[in-house]
Amino acid sequence: MTATSPATSRDPAPAESRWRTTWSERENDRRRRAYDAETAAWLRRHDQLVRLQIEAASFLGCTQPRTGLPVDLADDEVVYRVLPTAELVEAEARHVTGLPAPGLAGAATGPDRTDRALPRGVRTVDTGMAVVTNHRVAFGGREQRREWAYPDLVGPAHHPHAPLTLLHRTDGGRLAGLLVPDTAAANFRFYLTLAFATATGCRAAVAAQVDDLLDAHRQARPVPPPLVVPAHAPLVARRPDRRVATVTALATLAFGTLTAGAVDAGPTGPTGPTYRAQVGNSAAVDAAPRPLELTAPPIPGEPAGGGTAASVTGEPAPRVTGGAGRHRSTRPTPPASRRIPVPPAIAAPTPAPPTIAPPPTT
Known part of the structure; x- marks a missing residue:
């Protein structure tokens, strides 16, 4: 009967089943949240279109407000929309490429971007209030005022990428808008x-x-997403034990490589035999004071190293024995200085004293 350890007899199926069940629950929760967000956005847009449908069929304007507007309203003039903040823009040239054409398109849609970058060739002129009535569009700013009567307009041109509406005039004047x-x-x-x-x-x-x-x-209403089951778990995660084993093997290999590199590196110093101080006579010799030794230079014809070094007293210096004598110093010994005889100084002749006798007379 062969005994098996608990680690080898453990079945990974329960752990894998638990992981797959957890994955399916999280995936279903993520899909439900995404569906709820899409449904909420769809409902907001649906309510807006329903309201616009009602307005397009029956809205005829409002009689209020009548004051606080950039223009004075006529008796038969009603308000469609008031914008407390708007910017007056103008085209820098009469014909600018890349701008939308006038018409009724884009009446119920907003820009597809949230940036307020103006198209090339259009600049901001002033900031103020704008009002839309059944007769005209009026703007009143800090420095300028503009009015666009509907009979003088070709039509509005709504930019698809910016919250910009250009108002084309029939007389071909400079293009402007809001x-x-x-x-x-x-x-x-x-x-x-x-x-x-x-x-x-x-x-x-x-x-x-x-x-x-x-x-x-x-027709584009979001549909509920299909639910997933544990069997739909991705293939890369069906065997989590393999991923753990792979990570462990890679970590072991990296550790072994680093350890081997550190051992093979070794010291960077010399690899020769190491010398150790020996205990014995060398300690005694090193501790005792030795007389100063002067070594004469070798004489030609005489073997090097022969003879005995003479000390200052003229007696042969004692030989050092023991462990320390095995290793001679490789430092060269300077030759002994010889005394060169100096010739005696020659005395200079002493000058004769001056005479006091009177000079001869003739």
Whole structure:
């Protein structure tokens, strides 16, 4: 009968089954959260389109407010939309490429981006308040005022990537428009287009546009995601024990490589035999004071190392015995200095003393 350890007889199936069950639960929860977020966004857009559909069929404007606007309203003039904050923009040239064409398109849709970057060739002129009525679009800023009457407009042009609406005039004047906040772009576009279409007799076209958008939106309602079961777990995670074994093997291999490299490196010093101080006569010799030795240079014809070194006293120096004598010093001994005889100094002749006798007379 062969005994087996608990580690080798353990079945990894229960651990794998638990992991796959946990994965399926987390995946189903993630899918439900994504579906809830998509459904909430779809419902908000659906409610907005339903409201716009009702407005396109029956909205005729508001009689209030009548004061605090950038223009004075006529008696038969009603308000469609008021923007407390708007920017007046102008095109830098008469013809700028890349700008949208005028028309009723985009009445019920906002820009697909949230940035407020202006197209190339368009600049901001002033900031102020804008109002949309059934007769005109008016702007009042700190420095400038503008009005666009609907009979003088070709139509509004809503930019698809920015909250910008350009107002093309029939007289071909410089192109201008309004840059509005992102949150107010969709409603501003709708009410401006609806007011222009009502004034020009094209209101039914705006209502039909909203109906088409609502029908397409209802067909794109999010569907609940399918639920997953533990058997749907990815293949890379079916055997978690293999992943653990692989990681362990890699860690062991890396540790062994680093250890072998550290052992093979070794010291970087000399590899010759090491000398150790020996206890014995050498200690005694080193401790005792020795007389100063002077070694004469070798005489030609005489073997090197022969003879006995003479000390200062003229007696042969004692030989050192013991362990320390085995290793001679490799430092060269300077030759003994010889005394060179100096010749005696020659005395200079002493000059004769001056004479005091009077000079001869003739």
